Amino acid sequence: MTERLSIEPRFRSIEDNYKEIISRIAEAAVKSGRSPADIRFMAVTKTHEPALINHTLSLGVDLIGENKVQELLGKLDYLEPPDVEKHLIGHLQTNKVRKIVGVVSMIQSVDSLPLLHEIERQSALKGVTTDILLEINIGEEAAKTGLPPGDVAELAEASADCPHVRLRGLMAVPPVCETESEARSWFSRMKRMYEDLRETNLPGAGIDTLSLGMSADYEAAILEGSTLVRVGSALFGLRRY
Numbered sequence: 001m002t003e004r005l006s007i008e009p010r011f012r013s014i015e016d017n018y019k020e021i022i023s024r025i026a027e028a029a030v031k032s033g034r035s036p037a038d039i040r041f042m043a044v045t046k047t048h049e050p051a052l053i054n055h056t057l058s059l060g061v062d063l064i065g066e067n068k069v070q071e072l073l074g075k076l077d078y079l080e081p082p083d084v085e086k087h088l089i090g091h092l093q094t095n096k097v098r099k100i101v102g103v104v105s106m107i108q109s110v111d112s113l114p115l116l117h118e119i120e121r122q123s124a125l126k127g128v129t130t131d132i133l134l135e136i137n138i139g140e141e142a143a144k145t146g147l148p149p150g151d152v153a154e155l156a157e158a159s160a161d162c163p164h165v166r167l168r169g170l171m172a173v174p175p176v177c178e179t180e181s182e183a184r185s186w187f188s189r190m191k192r193m194y195e196d197l198r199e200t201n202l203p204g205a206g207i208d209t210l211s212l213g214m215s216a217d218y219e220a221a222i223l224e225g226s227t228l229v230r231v232g233s234a235l236f237g238l239r240r241y
């Protein structure tokens with residue numbers, strides 16, 4: 001009983017948050033000269049319990065993102081619908097690739113050659129193709145994972161030699177910014193790298209995803225060309241660790 005009493009208000013606030021986010025996304029999409037349908041919405045579900053996640057799925061969310069392999073695997077049996085599209089968005093260690101390939105349709109956080117090759121190897125073993133994004137450490141921050149911008153071309157070319165991996169684009173978490181214009185300048189750099197990547201016409205790739213924007217800055221990201229926003233706390237409220 002206490003469980004239901006405490007979860008009902010959270011369901012309602014998720015509904016309110018979702019409506020608000022969707023309308024802001026639509027507005028930013030139109031401002032950027034695109035259609036709302038051109039922007040993919042991801043609910044970032046890390047730290048949240050399956051009942052809350054499933055509630056967002058019942059509202060029409062069709063993509064979830066988790067940043068830890070173990071946490072995602074622990075939730076799989078409880079997701080409804082079980083086959084909801086899942087992406088890994090957090091740093092991935094090579095020794096965990098085996099557990100996640102075939103579970104997620106996309107790994108957004110590919111940032112090294114050994115990781116790329118292990119994803120290829122495990123995907124081949126399982127007979128699947130894994131979509132990937134290259135994660136760029138756009139601010140070149142020492143404390144962050146992700147590829148230095150200068151290494152993108154090399155890794156992108158290497159992905160063309162991996163028949164079980166399909167490169168779909170780029171992802172980044174820019175440095176924390178004081179102002180919207182500062183945030184937009186990072187997003188705009190990412191957009192230029194993304195356009196450069198598209199223009200290389202790499203064999204085997206299908207560059208259509210620029211994953212930028214979180215709770216604090218998804219509108220700014222859309223205005224600069226993001227095609228996929230990853231929203232956690234603005235939807236679910238603050239994370240409880």
Ligand SMILES: *Cc1c(COP(=O)(O)O)cnc(C)c1O
Nearest residue numbers: 044067089214215230231232233
């Ligand atoms: C946690 C996380 C998000 C969502 O962050 P919010 O600010 O809560 O929206 C997005 N992307 C990545 C990579 C994350 O780890």
